[in-house]
Amino acid sequence: MSDQPAGRVLDLNLHLLDRQVVDTEGLLVCKVDDLELEPGENGALYVTAILVGPRALGSRIGGRLGRWIMSIASRQATTPPPRIDMSRVRAIASAVTLDAHRADLGVAPLDDWVDRHIISRIPGSRHESE
């Protein structure tokens, strides 16, 4: 740690966790439920991905409630918890902005399915009035 860091300084709990994640069009993608940390070649620890979903949130909450959330979510899921690599992050401000579209990220498959098969068929859902 130096007195005057060369880069921007962020506190993970204060500036990143629980922030909204939006796509290139400003549409809500998810929230930052947890952050993946990986050691680099020099031994330093780096934030490498945003972790999404109840399994990520459950481990963060901890205790009986956290274990309960993780247990239910794990029974319904067959794949690893969704993650968004930090290479997709364009900006970190009051929200985290990505350089990708929500549908291409695959972090909320149920939401995507409802959007594609139900919401998009409702007249007016595609901003025709604008």
Next chain:
Amino acid sequence: MKASDFIGREVRDHEGASIGVITDLRCVQDGPLRGGAALLRVDAALISTRHTGATLGYDRRPRQGPWMIRAAVRWLHRELRVVPWSTIAEHDGVLQITTH
């Protein structure tokens, strides 16, 4: 490894005495480039004897109001320490500061 693996964990000094819990991880964006931006590097751990109110930011923003809440939270976290991450190591599941 996840941020939640560390935030909320107790930290002990080099003699094994508890000095508090990690309320936050301070990062500096000076890591290797990934996707056009530098990765966030964990630079320090913010350690306090209490976790209450730590996510509100009053303990780190000197002018955030209202002042009564700021004063109360800052009093709760009056012993907040910023410890370089390079001096913290894990031994047998216990986070410990390796320097005096």
